[in-house]
Structures are given as structure tokens and as C-alpha cells.
Amino acid sequence: MRSLIVGTGSYAPSRILTNAELEKMVDTTDQWIVERTGIRERHIAAPEEATSDLAYHAATRALEQARLDPKDVEMIVVGTVTPDMPFPSAAAVLQGRLGNKKAFAFDVSAACAGSLYALSIADRYVASGAVKNALVLGADTLTRITDWTDRNTCILFGDGAGAVVLRPTDDPRRGIQSLHLHTDGATWPILHQPGGGSRHPISQKLIDDHSHFVKMNGREVFKIAVRALEDSSLEALAANGMTTGDVDFVIAHQANKRILDATLDRLEIPASKCWMNLEKYGNTSAASVPTTLDEANRAGWFKPGSSILVMAIGGGMAWGAGIIRW
Numbered sequence: 156m157r158s159l160i161v162g163t164g165s166y167a168p169s170r171i172l173t174n175a176e177l178e179k180m181v182d183t184t185d186q187w188i189v190e191r192t193g194i195r196e197r198h199i200a201a202p203e204e205a206t207s208d209l210a211y212h213a214a215t216r217a218l219e220q221a222r223l224d225p226k227d228v229e230m231i232v233v234g235t236v237t238p239d240m241p242f243p244s245a246a247a248v249l250q251g252r253l254g255n256k257k258a259f260a261f262d263v264s265a266a267c268a269g270s271l272y273a274l275s276i277a278d279r280y281v282a283s284g285a286v287k288n289a290l291v292l293g294a295d296t297l298t299r300i301t302d303w304t305d306r307n308t309c310i311l312f313g314d315g316a317g318a319v320v321l322r323p324t325d326d327p328r329r330g331i332q333s334l335h336l337h338t339d340g341a342t343w344p345i346l347h348q349p350g351g352g353s354r355h356p357i358s359q360k361l362i363d364d365h366s367h368f369v370k371m372n373g374r375e376v377f378k379i380a381v382r383a384l385e386d387s388s389l390e391a392l393a394a395n396g397m398t399t400g401d402v403d404f405v406i407a408h409q410a411n412k413r414i415l416d417a418t419l420d421r422l423e424i425p426a427s428k429c430w431m432n433l434e435k436y437g438n439t440s441a442a443s444v445p446t447t448l449d450e451a452n453r454a455g456w457f458k459p460g461s462s463i464l465v466m467a468i469g470g471g472m473a474w475g476a477g478i479i480r481w
């Protein structure tokens with residue numbers, strides 16, 4: 156058995172922050188941001204909106220498309236590094252808000268690769284027959300841990316959530332064919348949130364030092380990202396006896412247009428096959444892949460059997476790629 160995506164949904168908060176507004180907050184320009192990243196604007200969660208709220212809207216849209224009653228979901232996995240609170244999980248809060256009592260629910264922490272990690276876990280449950288209806292999300296409010304005085308990072312991030320519903324299929328030519336995950340824990344310092352955990356618990360000093368915000372060595376992340384996305388994509392293709400020419404569509408984590416252009420170039424996949432939306436959302440971390448998938452799906456890109464190469468990378472460093480047949 157394989158797990159088939161039978162519904163997708165996404166949600167972006169209504170408040171839009173433009174590059175022009177950022178020009179007034181830090182020493183940057185619209186031109187620099189567009190040329191170096193491809194981002195023009197991003198959505199910011201309202202003060203009363205937390206990650207599970209964004210997830211709730213994405214989930215209800217995906218469930219509606221799948222024609223599945225929220226009460227019948229048996230498993231909820233949320234990829235996130237910005238849960239509503241350290242515990243319980245955003246998935247547990249979401250389960251309660253959906254009025255669901257059946258599903259076991261938990262979060263997966265793999266930063267921007269979170270939704271691929273979550274999808275991989277749910278895939279194992281559904282394809283094995285252990286679970287019939289799984290709800291998988293990527294949801295993050297990265298702007299809550301963004302340092303608005305740091306121009307290296309604050310221009311990049313936005314908030315959002317994306318969701319997919321998985322059900323089993325007997326047709327081996329459809330569904331998730333394989334997902335390949337990797338981690339290089341030695342590289343964690345290049346992208347992390349130092350404060351607020353067990354190593355550096357919340358303190359006034361930590362807040363004064365801005366240690367509760369994301370820290371990033373962008374150049375290092377960039378270099379590792381291109382290589383890792385290329386390697387894992389080739390691994391996923393080889394595992395399915397495919398070459399890059401067999402790829403109908405690419406759904407990739409939207410971190411930086413230059414990272415994606417370089418990766419597609421190395422793979423010799425035309426950019427026209429890759430759905431792009433970072434122009435309007437920025438980097439939404441774990442929300443990026445399922446949001447992108449939802450937009451392409453609702454635009455009518457996919458036909459039954461279409462081959463989709465998915466890829467993502469984030470803090471950890473954690474990354475992965477895979478092949479999905481629609």
C-alpha cells in the first residue's frame with residue numbers, strides 16, 4: 156500500500172509586511188532583498204494568532220477538500236519549531252480545536268524540513284495500514300522569533316501553515332513513492348535559536364542579548380543547502396529508477412530564489428516546473444512545502460500519476476527529498 160494525498164490546504168495571516176516597510180526598520184533596500192532572495196513581501200501573524208491557529212485554518216481547508224470529517228482523523232503530525240508554547244505540542248492544541256478525540260497528535264522539530272519529516276512519519280503509518288486518515292502539517296510563526304534589528308535574517312521570514320490529508324491506496328503508481336531524510340548535527344550553530352531551551356533558559360540577560368531570536372550564518376546555510384538539495388534529489392530519483400527528465404513538477408522549500416535556481420540548474424530541471432511563491436510569503440519554514448503544494452494543486456498543476464520531486468532543508472541542518480505521484 157502507498158499513502159495518497161487526497162486533500163491540501165494552506166493559510167497565510169492577513170497582515171502583509173512589504174520590503175518598503177522593512178526599509179524603514181533596518182538598513183536595507185527593496186532592491187537588495189529582491190536581488191539576493193526574490194522576496195517582495197511576507198505575511199505576519201496577528202498578535203492573537205499562534206501557530207496552531209494558522210494550522211487550524213490550513214487543516215480545515217485540506218479536510219474539506221478531502222471530504223473528511225475532522226473527527227475521523229486518526230493521526231496528526233505538525234512540523235514546527237514555533238509551537239504555541241514549549242509544551243504541549245501544537246498538534247495536540249490543534250486536535251482539541253478540531254473537536255477530534257481519536258487522533259494521536261505530536262510535533263516534529265526539523266525546522267524548514269519539518270513538513271517533509273512529518274510527512275515521512277505519517278507515510279509509514281498510512282502505507283503500513285496502521286492508520287487510514289492522517290493529517291500532516293507544516294506550520295510556523297517564525298516572525299515571533301525574528302530579531303527585527305538584524306537585517307541578515309529579518310528580511311527572510313514570514314508566517315503560515317500548510318496541510319495535507321493522507322489516505323491509503325492500492326495503486327502502486329500513485330502516492331508517496333519514497334522520502335529520503337538526512338541530518339548533519341555538526342552544523343547546527345549556523346542556524347539556530349540559542350535561548351529559551353534547557354541550555355539557556357529564559358532570563359533577563361538572554362532577552363537583553365537577543366538570544367531568544369534566530370541566529371544564522373546565511374552564506375554557510377546557502378552553500379550547504381544547494382549541495383544537500385541536489386544530492387538528496389538525485390538520491391530520491393535513483394531510488395525510483397528515475398532521471399531528472401522524468402520529473403513533471405518540483406515542490407521545494409521556498410528559502411531563497413537563488414538557492415532554488417542553483418539547485419534546479421545543477422539538476423538540469425527547467426525552472427518552469429517549480430512552483431514559486433516566496434515572492435509573496437518569504438521563508439515560512441515548515442509551512443513552505445505544504446503551502447506550495449496546495450497552491451500548485453489548487454491551480455490545477457497535478458494530474459493523477461504526475462511525478463513531483465519534493466525537497467526541503469533547514470536548521471539542524473536537516474533536509475530531505477522525495478518522489479510523490481499524484
Ligand code: UT7
Pocket residue numbers: 182183184187188191192267306307310371372373374376377380410411414438468469470
Ligand atoms: O531555510 C533555510 C533558512 N535560511 C536560508 O535559506 C538562508 C540562506 N542564505 C541566504 O539566503 C543568503 O545568504 C542571504 C539572503 C541571507 C544573504 O545573501 P548573501 O548573498 O549570502 O549575502 P551575504 O551574507 O554574503 O552579505 C553580502 C553583503 C554584506 O555586506 P558586506 O559584508 O559585503 O559589506 C551584508 O552585510 O550584504 C549585506 N547585507 C545586507 N544588505 C542590505 C546582509 N543583509 C542585508 C540586507 N540589506 N538585508
